[in-house]
Amino acid sequence: MARYKRILLKLSGEALSGDKANGFDDGTCRAVAQQIKTVVESGTEVAIVIGGGNFWRGRTGGGIDRLRSDQIGMLATVMNCIYMSETLRGLGVSTQVYTPFLCGDVTKLFYKDDVMEDLKNGRVVFFAGGTGHPFFSTDTPAAIRAIELGCDAIFMAKTIDGVYSADPKVDPSAVKYDSISLKEVIAKGLKVIDQASAVLCSEHSMPLVLFALDEKNSIIRNASGEHTGTVITAE
Numbered sequence: 391m392a393r394y395k396r397i398l399l400k401l402s403g404e405a406l407s408g409d410k411a412n413g414f415d416d417g418t419c420r421a422v423a424q425q426i427k428t429v430v431e432s433g434t435e436v437a438i439v440i441g442g443g444n445f446w447r448g449r450t451g452g453g454i455d456r457l458r459s460d461q462i463g464m465l466a467t468v469m470n471c472i473y474m475s476e477t478l479r480g481l482g483v484s485t486q487v488y489t490p491f492l493c494g495d496v497t498k499l500f501y502k503d504d505v506m507e508d509l510k511n512g513r514v515v516f517f518a519g520g521t522g523h524p525f526f527s528t529d530t531p532a533a534i535r536a537i538e539l540g541c542d543a544i545f546m547a548k549t550i551d552g553v554y555s556a557d558p559k560v561d562p563s564a565v566k567y568d569s570i571s572l573k574e575v576i577a578k579g580l581k582v583i584d585q586a587s588a589v590l591c592s593e594h595s596m597p598l599v600l601f602a603l604d605e606k607n608s609i610i611r612n613a614s615g616e617h618t619g620t621v622i623t624a625e
Contacts (some may be wrong), residue, residue, distance in 0.1 A: 396509065398539070403444035403445065405422070415484055441528045442466025448463060461526075467518045467528060472497075472518070474516065485513060485514045485516065522604050530590075535606065543598060544591070545601075545609070545612060545613070549602065551619050554580075570622055573625060599621055
């Protein structure tokens with residue numbers, strides 16, 4: 391199958407912690423970075439969005455206002471992107487971290503023309519800080535940036551190996567889909583991507599590829615067109 395020319399890779403923050411409860415697992419992060427390096431060297435342009443769950447998940451209890459809670463989550467994604475950016479740089483890969491708000495000289499303010507130039511020059515770009523607004527998951531900036539940049543697909547590297555008809559941990563009769571449409575995902579209420587982002591992807595014909603991050607060379611294999619999980623078509 392044909393190799394993808396430009397992808398938006400969505401990583402969960404939890405994936406970066408490996409077997410730890412939180413924070414970073416150096417071995418896991420380096421292995422992921424090595425795969426990304428291989429994909430870039432093969433000619434695929436890579437943009438990345440990372441969740442912040444290894445540091446903070448949306449919380450409204452404990453006297454913390456939802457707005458402030460989401461802002462903490464945004465900053466967690468900035469930390470994750472900077473960490474992975476530096477891990478890639480250690481492997482000789484050029485990178486740039488963008489945010490939708492100013493972070494001093496730590497990141498660069500998002501500007502599409504700059505991002506497109508970076509991608510064309512083989513630089514891996516990170517989109518940190520979510521949308522810059524509360525009440526959105528990191529699925530939303532992944533969908534928005536992928537559409538803005540004209541990516542071929544959104545790659546969702548998960549702890550699960552594909553899309554199932556039900557939670558396979560709860561329902562042993564759950565069926566794994568090799569392919570399913572976004573319309574079916576929305577209609578069935580499958581928890582692949584949040585509903586608002588799924589609708590956005592459907593409206594803009596943006597397909598998704600979901601696979602297990604811990605499968606050997608899963609990012610490399612899927613970027614080359616060998617789908618190891620589920621392809622979510624844009625119909």
